[in-house]
Amino acid sequence: MDKKRSRSKELLDSKKDRISELPESVLSHILSCLPTEDAVRTSVLSRKWEYKWTSIYNLTFDDRKRFCYSHRRRKWKRKKQPKKTDFMNFVDRVLALSKNSSIKECHLLFLDVYDPFRMKTWITAALSSNVQRLLISYAASSSSKLKNTSGFDGLFHR
Numbered sequence: 001m002d003k004k005r006s007r008s009k010e011l012l013d014s015k016k017d018r019i020s021e022l023p024e025s026v027l028s029h030i031l032s033c034l035p036t037e038d039a040v041r042t043s044v045l046s047r048k049w050e051y052k053w054t055s056i057y058n059l060t061f062d063d064r065k066r067f068c069y070s071h072r073r074r075k076w077k078r079k080k081q082p083k084k085t086d087f088m089n090f091v092d093r094v095l096a097l098s099k100n101s102s103i104k105e106c107h108l109l110f111l112d113v114y115d116p117f118r119m120k121t122w123i124t125a126a127l128s129s130n131v132q133r134l135l136i137s138y139a140a141s142s143s144s145k146l147k148n149t150s151g152f153d154g155l156f157h158r
Contacts, residue, residue, distance in 0.1 A: 032056040046049050051099075062107070064109060102129065
C-alpha cells in the first residue's frame with residue numbers, strides 16, 4: 001500500500017508546471033517557434049502567462065486561414081469566420097503589445113485587400129522593431145484591385 005501512495009505522490013509532483021520555470025529567453029524562443037496566433041493563445045493559460053507571448057521575435061500574420069482553397073474552381077474562397085476586421089485588429093494588437101525591440105522575422109501574408117494606410121502602419125511597426133527579415137506576400141485575386149496605394153509614399157527609399 002505504501003508503494004502505491006508513494007507512486008501517486010510522485011505522479012502528482014511530476015504534474016508540476018515545469019515549463020513556467022524555464023528562463024524567459026528559453027520561453028521566448030519556444031513561443032517564437034509557434035505560429036503567432038498559437039503563441040498569443042498561451043495568454044489564457046494563467047495570469048503568469050498573460051503577456052509571455054509579447055516577447056516573441058518571429059511574427060507571422062497569415063489571412064489564408066480566413067479562406068479555403070476550392071480545387072474544383074481552382075481559386076480561394078472566403079470562409080465565414082473569422083472576419084477581416086478580426087484579422088486586422090489581431091495584427092494591430094500583436095504589433096502594439098510586442099515588447100521585442102528586435103524582431104528577427106515578420107511575415108505578412110495576404111489573400112485579401114487591406115487598407116494601404118493600415119498596411120503601412122504594420123510595415124512601419126516591423127521596421128521600427130529593427131526587423132531582420134520582412135516578407136510581404138500579397139496574392140489578392142485579379143478582380144480585387146488595390147485602389148489607393150498612396151499610403152505607401154515615403155515608406156521605401158528608391
